Amino acid sequence: MTQPKVLNVGGNSKAIALPPIFDGYEHLLLDIDPTGKPDLLCDARELTSTPAAQYDAVYCSHNLEHYFRHDVPRGLAGFIHVLKPQGFAFIRVPDIQEVMRIAVERRLEPDDVLYQSASGPIQVLDVLYGWGAQIARSGVDFFAHKTGFSPALMNKTLRAAGFANVYIATGNLEVGALAFLQPPDAATRQKLGLPASG
Structure with a gap:
């Protein structure tokens, strides 16, 4: 086999x-x-x-x-x-549905920290739009989130x-x-x- x-x-x-x-x-x-x-x-x-x-x-x-x-x-x-x-x-x-539910429940702003990862703090907008630090560091627009x-x-x-x-x-x-x-x-x-x- x-x-x-x-x-x-x-x-x-x-x-x-x-x-x-x-x-x-x-x-x-x-x-x-x-x-x-x-x-x-x-x-x-x-x-x-x-x-x-x-x-x-x-x-x-x-x-x-x-x-x-x-x-x-x-x-x-x-x-x-x-x-x-x-x-x-x-x-x-x-x-995205769960991220939005948590953001509303906790009254989080888009730039508030959603959770801590091994790579550092992850903000609400990082999950919605792509990890901003990676996009900025790489200069590669592909890393942006375009679909939820x-x-x-x-x-x-x-x-x-x-x-x-x-x-x-x-x-x-x-x-x-x-x-x-x-x-x-x-x-x-x-x-x-x-x-x-x-």
């Missing part, structure tokens, strides 16, 4: 660990920045011009929000293009793109989605902690 492959979209570096669900997967990196020595140097919107059905999974952590809303379907079309029929995408984005997602909008967006089965989870100011082209089999459901049916 061949080792399954996961395409890490915009992961920046292979030194950054993937979630445990990808233990045993061959890790391939896609990025627009050559510094991290990606396996594929391109924008996710260009994936439709690469060979089809090459990957068992696509992992996209905090990258989809960097596209304008009209470009999100192009990126997702690329994910679908490179996934094998039984493949899935694991997508993580900021949970709530759990319902992520579900709707993935289904509109062509994913047949979508499972949404929230927590830690994130929306996490497992999106399948076809219904996952029992072994996959068990491995990923998904309900037995649905």
